[in-house]
Amino acid sequence: MSDPTVYRHRDFILFASSRFLSTVAMMVQSVAIGWQIYEIERTPLALGLVGLCQFLPMFLFTLPAGEMTDRFDQRRVLSLALLLQGLCAAIFLTLSITGIKTAVAYYAVLVLFGVGRGFASPAGQSLTPFLVPPERLPRAIALNSSVFTTAVIAGPAMGGFLYAFGPEVTYSLCLAFFVAASAITAIIGGRRRAKEVNTEMSRFERVVEGIRFVKNRPVILGAISLDLFAVLLGGATALLPLFARDILHTGPWGLGLLRSAPAVGAALVALALTGRPIERNIGVKMFAAVAVFGVATIVFGLSSNFYLSMGALFVLGASDMISVFVRQSLVSFATPDEMRGRVGAVNMLFIGASNELGEFESGITAALFGSIPAVIIGGLGTLGVVAIWMKLFPPLRDVDRLKDIEFKQA
Template sequence: MIRSLTPEADSVLRDRAFVQLLTGRITATLATQIQSVVVGWQLYDMTRDPLTLGWVGLAQFLPMALLVLPAGDAADRLPRRLILTASWLVQAIAGLLFLALTLSGSQSPVGFFGVLVLFGMARAFAGPGMQSLLPQIVGEARLPKAIAWNSSAFQVAVIGGPALGGAVYLLGPAFAYLLCALLFASAAVSIAMIRRRLPARADTTRQSAFARFTAGIVYVRTRPIILGAISLDLFAVLLGGATALLPVYAHEILHVGPAGLGLLRSAVAIGAFAMGVYLGRNALERRAGAIMFAAVAIFGFATIVFGLSSSFVLSFFALMIMGAADMISVFVRSSLIQLATPDAMRGRVNAVNMLFIGASNELGEFESGVTAALFGTVGAVVIGGAGTLAVVGIWMALFPALRRVDRLSDVATTRTTPD
């Protein structure tokens, strides 16, 4: 089912335009991770109110949720390279605004929340722009491999970004914000320097704005393979959100303190990164749909093991397996979505995918907190893992077309462009 790639198929890493896109992704994600640590620490230090941290997330999520569908439409009508460049430049400006607020000595979080709203608006456009630009640059033949490397690059930044943010904060928040602004600007330059001629955008001017904004939802709803893949991830992550309860495990169950908590948080990303590198160097030959379902089931089993574990080593490896299994699911799902969607629709369909991912992450943390309050921490994680296994069984019955997907490239023949 999985075979090593030939040297010719490895050409994606020798593609200058792809490397520039990858460099921009790593740089921007590093900046986002650093800024997240610094903003959270600075505002909590300012207010000493844990609720402040909740407002930090909400200030970014709400504008992203409101704008992601129009952003997807923009990615299908305007040059995607321009959208991504402009988005990262706006995020660089947000870093400079944080710097200005810090240098002014402001002790009110209101201004910071305003900048976070601007930052969330920019991120709403970056997501569809990035995901829909990737197929244009690498082409469909190399797309699954490119997705694997792109996901691995993201995991590298997720692993290193928070630790780097904590270290940089020791030099002061002002220095950290300046560094973030420079990193975002560097990412924008990396994309702006891509010289490859890309296909022209589709003409959708005959459609109303509402029709354009909702076209992605309509397309996903009428394609069982895409709907099944996106909704499977939504409910699996929603129920299997053990990572939201890691602070409780580190403090009360594993007794490993803040240092251990940092290692536990890294374990998921390490597993995902290792699997991403493997998938980047090896082709998924056959039974892609069945492999995705198996990976989500492994994710559920590993979640149960983690929930019942009182050993730090076992918990660490369970989290690594969760990360590796999730990477397989992400790889197959992303490949299916990109290959089953015509280029003229990729921005809007990727926007719907982003909306589902955002909802699963945010609601998953909320679900974990509620079930932990009702059934205890261990009970919440075990119930979540069992729920993930149940979702796998139900989705295999509801979406047989997804279960029967063999080669990833086969789904490209099923796509159509709506009028």
């Protein structure tokens, strides 16, 4: 039995609460930013730049942040990163109060926000295994994902509702939630990582060690790279302000509902996984889920009906949650404590690339071919990635049980 003084239920609850608040704040903020920038610029490329501005600093800082997470206390790194995101919300609030209508100012703050996310992501991802015993880790991952997706449901809907009262109200809530999440994170306890053993390696060598660890494990590399390219090609969320306004003819409230639809599907799947995690044929089920993600993306691109679009996004989110669960479980089970920050950084770099760089890719493709063809091409590309990855990474396709991962990677 695990020592209850080491794995305290209180600490996981605090961590989940902090993640819920910070995710709601980020989702609320994304609705406001997307709507404001599209009102200013009225081009799909402008929406794509929202993702690029966040991806570039994440690309530069995530790997060093992973090394820092392994060197220092993850709780302190995460708390400071959330505080930086709160500062960005305060700047957005100031821009709105002063009535500044230039997109460049908002892009500049998004770059700073990307820095905060670059440090928060590996610190947050590496923390869960220190708060629960190993035998409860799959359910903790599913519960953590459920909390996250619930926040992703509430956030966009809340953002669309609050934006009707003005961006100032919206950003004020974001500021309060980020600061509260930072304060909660600072008091989390739980198991502490053992003191660093290898003190001879430079920070650069330690970062490279994390990259090499992932590279030498085809199951992990295949899982996170599948997510990278599938979501990079199939991400339609960046264009939702355009679809909401110009194709589905709705307002900020409709945009909020569209942004929430994938999270509703994801939340229901995460809730099911909390009670009954996937135990057999994990690899095949992951590939099948990503294929469904691609089909749902195509349906969304072809739809001009608000409710059909909502349904397609619902299925998209549900299928994506299965992929998220498998990927996080693989990484958690196959990574030693002393490398969780660095491996988590590599994982989050791939995720950041798929989400934020995917938004930029969607904006560029929409500018070149049109919004509807861009989404359809992306969905077809996702299906192509599934077929290619099944051939490139047979160890991932053949994974049966999570408990076999360490043996397969030995």
